[in-house]
Amino acid sequence: xxxxxxxxxxxxxxxxxxxxxxxxxxxxxxxxxxxxxxxxxxxxxxxxxxxxxxxxxxxxxxxxxxxxxxxxxxxxxxxxxxxxxxxxxxxxxxxxxxxxxxxxxxxxxxxxxxxxxxxxxxxxxxxxxxxxxxxxxxxxxxxxxxxxxxxxxxxxxxxxxxxxxxxxxxxxxxxxxxxxxxxxxxxxxxxxxxxxxxxxxxxxxxxxxxxxxxxxxxxxxxxxxxxxxxxxxxxxxxxxxxxxxxxxxxxxxxxxxxxxxxxxxxxxxxxxxxxxxxxxxxxxxxxxxxxxxxxxxxxxxxxxxxxxxxxxxxxxxxxxxxxxxxxxxxxxxxxxxxxxxxxxxxxxxxxxxxxxxxxxxxxxxxxxxxxxxxxxxxxxxxxxxxxxxxxxxxxxxxxxxxxxxxxxxxxxxxxxxxxxxxxxxxxxxxxxxxxxxxxxxxxxxxxxxxxxxxxxxxxxxxxxxxxxxxxx
Numbered sequence: 453x454x455x456x457x458x459x460x461x462x463x464x465x466x467x468x469x470x471x472x473x474x475x476x477x478x479x480x481x482x483x484x485x486x487x488x489x490x491x492x493x494x495x496x497x498x499x500x501x502x503x504x505x506x507x508x509x510x511x512x513x514x515x516x517x518x519x520x521x522x523x524x525x526x527x528x529x530x531x532x533x534x535x536x537x538x539x540x541x542x543x544x545x546x547x548x549x550x551x552x553x554x555x556x557x558x559x560x561x562x563x564x565x566x567x568x569x570x571x572x573x574x575x576x577x578x579x580x581x582x583x584x585x586x587x588x589x590x591x592x593x594x595x596x597x598x599x600x601x602x603x604x605x606x607x608x609x610x611x612x613x614x615x616x617x618x619x620x621x622x623x624x625x626x627x628x629x630x631x632x633x634x635x636x637x638x639x640x641x642x643x644x645x646x647x648x649x650x651x652x653x654x655x656x657x658x659x660x661x662x663x664x665x666x667x668x669x670x671x672x673x674x675x676x677x678x679x680x681x682x683x684x685x686x687x688x689x690x691x692x693x694x695x696x697x698x699x700x701x702x703x704x705x706x707x708x709x710x711x712x713x714x715x716x717x718x719x720x721x722x723x724x725x726x727x728x729x730x731x732x733x734x735x736x737x738x739x740x741x742x743x744x745x746x747x748x749x750x751x752x753x754x755x756x757x758x759x760x761x762x763x764x765x766x767x768x769x770x771x772x773x774x775x776x777x778x779x780x781x782x783x784x785x786x787x788x789x790x791x792x793x794x795x796x797x798x799x800x801x802x803x804x805x806x807x808x809x810x811x812x813x814x815x816x817x818x819x820x821x822x823x824x825x826x827x828x829x830x831x832x833x834x835x836x837x838x839x840x841x842x843x844x845x846x847x848x849x850x851x852x853x854x855x856x857x858x859x860x861x862x863x864x865x866x867x868x869x870x871x872x873x874x875x876x877x878x879x880x881x882x883x884x885x886x887x888x889x890x891x892x893x894x895x896x897x898x899x900x901x902x903x904x905x906x907x908x909x910x911x912x913x914x915x916x917x918x919x920x921x922x923x924x
Contacts, residue, residue: 534660535698540685601686609651622658653910698913703864704867707797719739738755739756749842753836865884
């Protein structure tokens with residue numbers, strides 16, 4: 453606690469308790485006629501409260517001054533507010549550092565496990581922890597231990613202690629010149645399904661925001677203290693300036709593979725080729741490295757398309773029933789449509805499937821790569837028409853669509869998961885990493901690591917009740 457007042461820290465007003473029997477002012481006056489007034493000094497009311505003399509509430513020894521730092525500022529002034537949306541990662545609980553030994557017997561000495569990931573799945577020990585049984589199955593130089601997950605102690609949701617810890621963290625950053633105190637207000641946007649209905653998405657409004665000349669918003673998002681807080685409390689923190697555009701997006705642009713759908717289309721295509729038998733694994737490896745940013749996307753895409761030469765052009769129609777739409781996409785698009793928001797899908801995949809999916813979901817714009825089909829045989833030649841829809845092209849398309857619709861970039865939201873989405877996300881007013889690769893998680897404006905893309909609406913300040921109304 454930073455002071456003796458819990459109410460002051462959380463900016464909440466709790467009225468004094470009413471008497472058990474209250475009969476109105478007339479009865480109270482009659483009862484007071486035979487009552488002697490104590491000699492205690494009574495401060496008379498001296499007109500309208502002012503900033504110098506704010507109204508005060510005294511309740512059970514707690515002194516609370518009613519102030520209005522988050523209200524509309526005076527004419528000619530501007531309030532710099534910061535909005536922090538805390539998402540509890542209920543789908544990815546962290547393992548405590550005090551962990552038991554592996555579930556299964558250790559790998560025999562002298563043998564190497566074919567897959568460290570498979571070995572880690574068979575054990576209670578996370579892959580980032582030191583080995584406790586077999587040095588052959590784990591790195592000899594383990595990373596430093598993560599901070600102990602505090603949600604194990606205080607509750608697996610966004611607890612009051614979590615909120616207080618975040619507010620305390622934010623007080624470590626300097627305020628703008630002339631500001632003496634940091635005030636806050638919070639709203640619970642989403643509750644979990646437990647009988648107690650604990651909050652799992654909470655929006656905090658801080659006023660004023662940390663001094664920009666000391667720490668920009670982009671640097672604040674990447675600050676080590678923010679990252680450590682996220683790891684300790686198992687939350688994702690999305691920081692945004694509290695501007696008008698935050699609440700009113702007009703264009704939302706999506707990546708397709710591993711964003712709107714759960715698969716990578718090019719991997720599905722490679723899986724249909726049985727000769728050579730390792731083709732699917734080779735293509736999947738190139739895809740994974742390209743999404744991590746280890747390979748240049750355009751050349752990696754051309755290399756993968758060459759491996760698909762000989763596939764019939766009907767393969768795109770055959771894959772339609774196989775595509776698995778990400779959970780929450782359909783209600784999210786219904787909500788955006790009701791809000792009058794334009795939508796687009798910019799995919800590094802293939803136009804026949806991208807256009808079909810956009811039509812199925814009601815997306816306004818669809819752009820992707822076109823492959824060359826041999827007219828005589830009706831099969832893929834392994835070549836690509838025109839420019840690859842890579843990171844540069846995605847950024848250009850986002851700007852073109854915004855200009856065509858007359859939409860300012862501050863009102864554009866871009867959602868993706870791979871390194872080829874970073875330029876597109878940087879051009880938008882808000883770039884959201886959806887269950888993304890590590891590099892994308894670090895670079896994006898906001899992160900959502902959950903099981904429903906519908907959580908995107910909480911970044912705009914909608915409550916769970918409003919989200920249900922919009923997506924019904």
